[in-house]
Amino acid sequence: QQQVKQSPQSLIVQKGGISIINCAYENTAFDYFPWYQQFPGKGPALLIAIRPDVSEKKEGRFTISFNKSAKQFSLHIMDSQPGDSATYFCAASNNRAGTALIFGKGTTLSVSS
Amino acid sequence: GAVVSQHPSWVICKSGTSVKIECRSLDFQATTMFWYRQFPKQSLMLMATSNEGSKATYEQGVEKDKFLINHASLTLSTLTVTSAHPEDSSFYICSARGEGGITGELFFGEGSRLTVL
Numbered sequence: 001q002q003q004v005k006q007s008p009q010s011l012i013v014q015k016g017g018i019s020i021i022n023c024a025y026e027n028t029a030f031d032y033f034p035w036y037q038q039f040p041g042k043g044p045a046l047l048i049a050i051r052p053d054v055s056e057k058k059e060g061r062f063t064i065s066f067n068k069s070a071k072q073f074s075l076h077i078m079d080s081q082p083g084d085s086a087t088y089f090c091a092a093s094n095n096r097a098g099t100a101l102i103f104g105k106g107t108t109l110s111v112s113s
Numbered sequence: 114g115a116v117v118s119q120h121p122s123w124v125i126c127k128s129g130t131s132v133k134i135e136c137r138s139l140d141f142q143a144t145t146m147f148w149y150r151q152f153p154k155q156s157l158m159l160m161a162t163s164n165e166g167s168k169a170t171y172e173q174g175v176e177k178d179k180f181l182i183n184h185a186s187l188t189l190s191t192l193t194v195t196s197a198h199p200e201d202s203s204f205y206i207c208s209a210r211g212e213g214g215i216t217g218e219l220f221f222g223e224g225s226r227l228t229v230l
Binding site for chain 1: 119145147154155156159162206208218219220221222223224225226228
């Protein structure tokens, strides 16, 4: 059973465009929803995270939108740059219980210059 | 920010040998560490949860006798791949929960790439 479903699998965006990646979860006990960026051969790096008490969080060019009733959250990358080309993973956990992060399958983003 | 260090970052070994990977929290104490495995172009899959001073909790399908986890101190957890085989070749990544108890932020190491010949 896949607890966190991520789409699309791959995404090509022109420089300056908006990249949108979506995730859906099933476990209503999840209370922490981060997005990670990973470059080849490196560990994942935290980009931005949200908790279910807010519907949106913005940090620079990155925005998370959260829909608790639909059990969905998405990452928007504004003004996408070639340096943003990487694999992005959404994740979820029950942070109150200290559980591990469960990751989505990842989205490979390519930003063309 | 908090740093999690893994060593070695790259290891090649012969089939049948054992390999130990270390995960250290450099500037904080981590009561809980998580071990993930990532195959090429795939996601991170949780292998086990490691708690300091107690036995690790393994995810379904992960052989505890093959992947030995020891969390001997608040800053060090080790993963030993015993009798490694080519199918064990993967990217192993640890994650440590920072200060703040069970709700502390999770930090990831840079990963250890294991290649078994």
